[in-house]
Amino acid sequence: MGKNKKIVIIISVVFVIAIAVAAVILLHNKKDDSYRILKVYEVEGDAKVVREGKGDIEPYANMVLESGDRVILNSGTFTIKADDDKYIYLEDNTELVLTAEGDSDNSKTTIELVSGAITNDIQNKLSAESSYEVNTPNSTMSVRGTIYRVWIYEEDGVVYTKVSVFQGSVATKLVYSDGTLSAEEVLVENGKEVIIYDDGDTTDYMSEPKEIDLNDLPEKVLRILKKFLEKNRDITIDEKKVDKALEGPFDVIFMYNGTEFGRQTVKKGECATMPSLAPAETGGWDFEFSTPIDRDVTIEWK
Numbered sequence: 001m002g003k004n005k006k007i008v009i010i011i012s013v014v015f016v017i018a019i020a021v022a023a024v025i026l027l028h029n030k031k032d033d034s035y036r037i038l039k040v041y042e043v044e045g046d047a048k049v050v051r052e053g054k055g056d057i058e059p060y061a062n063m064v065l066e067s068g069d070r071v072i073l074n075s076g077t078f079t080i081k082a083d084d085d086k087y088i089y090l091e092d093n094t095e096l097v098l099t100a101e102g103d104s105d106n107s108k109t110t111i112e113l114v115s116g117a118i119t120n121d122i123q124n125k126l127s128a129e130s131s132y133e134v135n136t137p138n139s140t141m142s143v144r145g146t147i148y149r150v151w152i153y154e155e156d157g158v159v160y161t162k163v164s165v166f167q168g169s170v171a172t173k174l175v176y177s178d179g180t181l182s183a184e185e186v187l188v189e190n191g192k193e194v195i196i197y198d199d200g201d202t203t204d205y206m207s208e209p210k211e212i213d214l215n216d217l218p219e220k221v222l223r224i225l226k227k228f229l230e231k232n233r234d235i236t237i238d239e240k241k242v243d244k245a246l247e248g249p250f251d252v253i254f255m256y257n258g259t260e261f262g263r264q265t266v267k268k269g270e271c272a273t274m275p276s277l278a279p280a281e282t283g284g285w286d287f288e289f290s291t292p293i294d295r296d297v298t299i300e301w302k
């Protein structure tokens with residue numbers, strides 16, 4: 001074999017090896033670059049992202065988020081997209097810290113909900129090695145694939161966490177003041193909700209999971225559910241009940257001694273009026289008639 005031919009063969013081998021190495025590096029980098037997608041899907045209003053080492057950042061649509069970012073929505077609209085199939089809808093006065101690790105086969109998503117409320121839409125079932133958790137000061141929730149809302153609120157010094165499940169099921173556990181978890185979990189099924197309370201001494205469930213009261217949901221959440229129903233998403237919430245909770249009208253029923261005395265139909269946000277006739281000479285209607293009506297109401301004569 002001639003000297004020139006040997007040189008050509010060596011150069012060819014080196015070239016092939018170089019291409020192979022470059023391909024491996026490119027594939028590796030591509031996998032690393034796409035292992036988790038965190039971005040602002042939609043934002044409008046008073047919001048900010050707080051990032052360690054950079055401070056406050058004004059968010060914008062398609063802005064890439066980093067694991068560990070603190071997201072704050074004071075008012076308006078803010079939706080986070082995680083990967084290609086997980087959406088987090090923030091409500092007004094909400095603050096959370098988002099942590100995302102792993103890859104598409106082994107994803108770990110954790111949301112520390114500091115205040116406010118979020119609706120989570122996990123569209124595809126997670127792999128056996130993946131997890132999606134929402135943590136609040138007094139509880140933790142884990143799922144495989146579902147749609148559910150978590151709301152933190154405080155009344156008279158008691159901290160509450162309300163979990164409402166619109167699709168699938170959510171496993172909840174109590175988080176005690178010392179940071180330990182309860183041994184048992186309570187499963188909240190589709191169409192149910194549960195409230196957890198922490199009064200400083202005791203952390204517990206207020207009751208067993210109960211049917212969701214759509215009238216207690218904010219308009220923003222009802223409109224999300226309405227959008228899901230219009231897209232034929234697999235949720236068992238009754239669309240007619242969603243429409244009524246959004247728009248009304250509502251029935252106001254007046255009861256006297258267990259019998260219906262009268263009835264009014266009232267538009268959402270308007271007030272019922274006191275009947276012109278009274279069922280008895282003494283007593284009165286047990287209701288504040290300046291209260292705007294946002295659900296069906298039964299008023300008793302006392």
